[in-house]
Amino acid sequence: MKHNGTMHSQAIYRLARNGILLALAAAFSFLESLLPFPGGIRIGLSGLITMYALLHLRFSEALGITVLKSALAALTRGMTAGLLSFSGSMLSLLGMLLLWRLGSSLLLMSSLGGWLHNLGQLLCASILLQSDALFWYFPVLTAAGICSGVLTACLFHTLLPKLRLAAHFQQRASSTERRINS
Amino acid sequence: MKNAQKPMVFFKGTDVVILAILLLCSVLAGWLPLRSKGTQAVIAMGGITLAVVDLEQEQPALQIAGAEGFVFCVADGAISVTEAPCEAKICCKSHRIDAAGQSIVCLPCQLTVLVTEAHTDSIPLPDAVIG
Numbered sequence: 001m002k003h004n005g006t007m008h009s010q011a012i013y014r015l016a017r018n019g020i021l022l023a024l025a026a027a028f029s030f031l032e033s034l035l036p037f038p039g040g041i042r043i044g045l046s047g048l049i050t051m052y053a054l055l056h057l058r059f060s061e062a063l064g065i066t067v068l069k070s071a072l073a074a075l076t077r078g079m080t081a082g083l084l085s086f087s088g089s090m091l092s093l094l095g096m097l098l099l100w101r102l103g104s105s106l107l108l109m110s111s112l113g114g115w116l117h118n119l120g121q122l123l124c125a126s127i128l129l130q131s132d133a134l135f136w137y138f139p140v141l142t143a144a145g146i147c148s149g150v151l152t153a154c155l156f157h158t159l160l161p162k163l164r165l166a167a168h169f170q171q172r173a174s175s176t177e178r179r180i181n182s
Numbered sequence: 183m184k185n186a187q188k189p190m191v192f193f194k195g196t197d198v199v200i201l202a203i204l205l206l207c208s209v210l211a212g213w214l215p216l217r218s219k220g221t222q223a224v225i226a227m228g229g230i231t232l233a234v235v236d237l238e239q240e241q242p243a244l245q246i247a248g249a250e251g252f253v254f255c256v257a258d259g260a261i262s263v264t265e266a267p268c269e270a271k272i273c274c275k276s277h278r279i280d281a282a283g284q285s286i287v288c289l290p291c292q293l294t295v296l297v298t299e300a301h302t303d304s305i306p307l308p309d310a311v312i313g
Contacts, residue, residue, distance in 0.1 A: 053189070078218040080289050106190050115204065125289055130229035133296045134284035135212060142208035146201055157192050 018061055025049040025069045026076075033077075044114055044148035050089065051110060051156055054096055066093050080128065082141070084121045091120030107153045114149030115142055220282035220297035223261045225249060228292045237261060237280065237297070249293060261295060262286070 028045035037044065046069065053062035066089045074082020095116040099109040119140040125134055187208040223235045225246055232248040235241070237259045244254040251267025255278070262278035263286055273288040279297050 039223050078290060086291070100190075104218055105192060105194040105197055107193045108200060110198070112204075125287070128289060129287065129292055129294055130295070131226070133288055133294045136215075137286060138212040139205075139209040142205055143214075146205065153192070153198050 001166065018057075018065060021053060022072070023067050024066050025065065026072050029069070029073065029082070030120060032100045042148070044117065044145075044152060044162035045182070046156075047110070047148065047152045048115060048156055050093060051096065051113070052160075054066050054093065055098065061099065062093060066090065083128070084124050087124035088120040092117035095100040105149060107121075110156065111146045111149030114152065115145035115149075118142070118145040157160070215245060215283050218282045218299060219259065221259075221283070221300045222298055223254075223256070223279075224294075224298055226294050226296070235261065249291075252288075252291075252293065254295070261297065263288070263295065267291065267305070281303045 025046040032042045032045050037043070048130065049069075052065060053065050068083055070086035070089055073085040075152070092113045096113040097110050098154065099112055104112075122134055122138060122141055126132055196254065220304040221237055223237060224231055224234045225235060227249055233246045235244065235254070237256060241254070241256040243264070244256055246252065246254070251265070252263060253265035253266045255262050255312065257278075259278075260278040260280035263276065265275045266273050266288055268288055269291065271295070273286050275296075278311045279286060279295070282297055282299045284297045300306060
């Protein structure tokens with residue numbers, strides 16, 4: 001029974017954590033939509049969540065967060081935005097997984113992830129429009145994808161140790177509180 | 183299965199080379215064909231051509247049947263979208279275009295404005311759709 005209880009609490013913990021990550025991804029996506037970049041270019045802050053999920057959680061959880069993020073985009077910004085988000089995120093996630101398995105650096109993995117995200121969106125847009133008219137925009141999207149990937153990698157590299165430190169202090173505070181209560 | 187925690191370096195020397203090659207290849211593939219100046223713009227919706235506009239004729243507020251809500255501006259041999267019926271209005275924020283191969287796209291309305299050289303009256307469609 002105790003074992004079942006532990007498994008149950010772990011499942012609740014994972015559900016809550018993944019829900020928070022999904023909410024963060026949606027919030028980042030909304031925040032970056034407020035930035036006035038031309039031509040639909042985004043800085044890709046929600047890539048932080050995808051990369052965290054890929055590197056620190058189970059792959060199924062990373063996949064679930066990615067799919068639900070696209071579903072949220074479809075619900076809030078329309079079906080076209082949802083399809084673009086899904087195609088870009090999936091190609092980016094699978095590409096980053098492959099690069100990680102091949103022993104790539106964090107910067108390269110993130111940069112190529114950003115590029116693959118834009119490539120996936122470009123391919124999806126070309127299919128929706130039944131035209132290759134967007135292909136001339138490819139160099140701009142490549143540069144934007146690489147820049148957003150570098151930014152994401154730098155933020156990830158800077159923020160993650162601080163988050164780990166905060167989690168460590170929180171864990172210590174919780175254990176002290178438990179000892180006092182017992 | 184939880185992903186194995188591998189030690190991951192932040193940066194390798196080869197990263198810059200790989201990214202520079204990628205950027206160079208995409209610039210060569212995307213922008214080399216754009217060297218010639220276009221003479222007309224093909225306006226299409228959902229792959230169906232609505233109009234072919236001569237870029238030499240100045241038209242500050244052009245409206246096309248079938249593309250209701252869109253207003254185009256043709257000036258100085260270039261075309262731009264000044265008004266669009268969708269919420270995002272990304273196409274209105276695009277710069278005006280004048281080189282053959284350049285395009286302005288409104289994805290929610292599936293509208294494309296493609297600058298071409300003379301005597302092209304339709305956007306090239308794929309030969310086959312697989313899958």
